Amino acid sequence: MARPLGRHQLTALSALARLNGGTWSTDSAWRLHTVAYTVRVLNTLVERGYATRTSASARYAITEQGLNRLGWFTCGSCTRLTRDPVIEQPSASWRQVRCSWCTAPEQAPPAGESEAGGMRLPAAPARRVPA
Numbered sequence: 001m002a003r004p005l006g007r008h009q010l011t012a013l014s015a016l017a018r019l020n021g022g023t024w025s026t027d028s029a030w031r032l033h034t035v036a037y038t039v040r041v042l043n044t045l046v047e048r049g050y051a052t053r054t055s056a057s058a059r060y061a062i063t064e065q066g067l068n069r070l071g072w073f074t075c076g077s078c079t080r081l082t083r084d085p086v087i088e089q090p091s092a093s094w095r096q097v098r099c100s101w102c103t104a105p106e107q108a109p110p111a112g113e114s115e116a117g118g119m120r121l122p123a124a125p126a127r128r129v130p131a
Contacts, residue, residue, distance in 0.1 A: 025059045075099035
């Protein structure tokens, strides 16, 4: 069983999700104590699969697994981020996460949809986490 995330790891993961569109580099405004310590903590998140690191630019980005660890899930139908997913699992090998808007069409549509036509505007990027 994997060890739970520490306080600084959770802080860095949360900041990575909320700030700079889900990315961090050495010129970002936020850090934990020092840049070197922040890199060290982010490298532990990369090892666990919660973040990725591009070697060319030394930029870290949160992964889908990292968002899931924080309680955010991406809807399989509309790509919105949701904290209250409806997880449909008809078989052991297949699972679909859907948001409450996609499972209850009789409710009022969220912002970006017309009531009559049902046309959707382009969804927000999957890596942005609302505050």
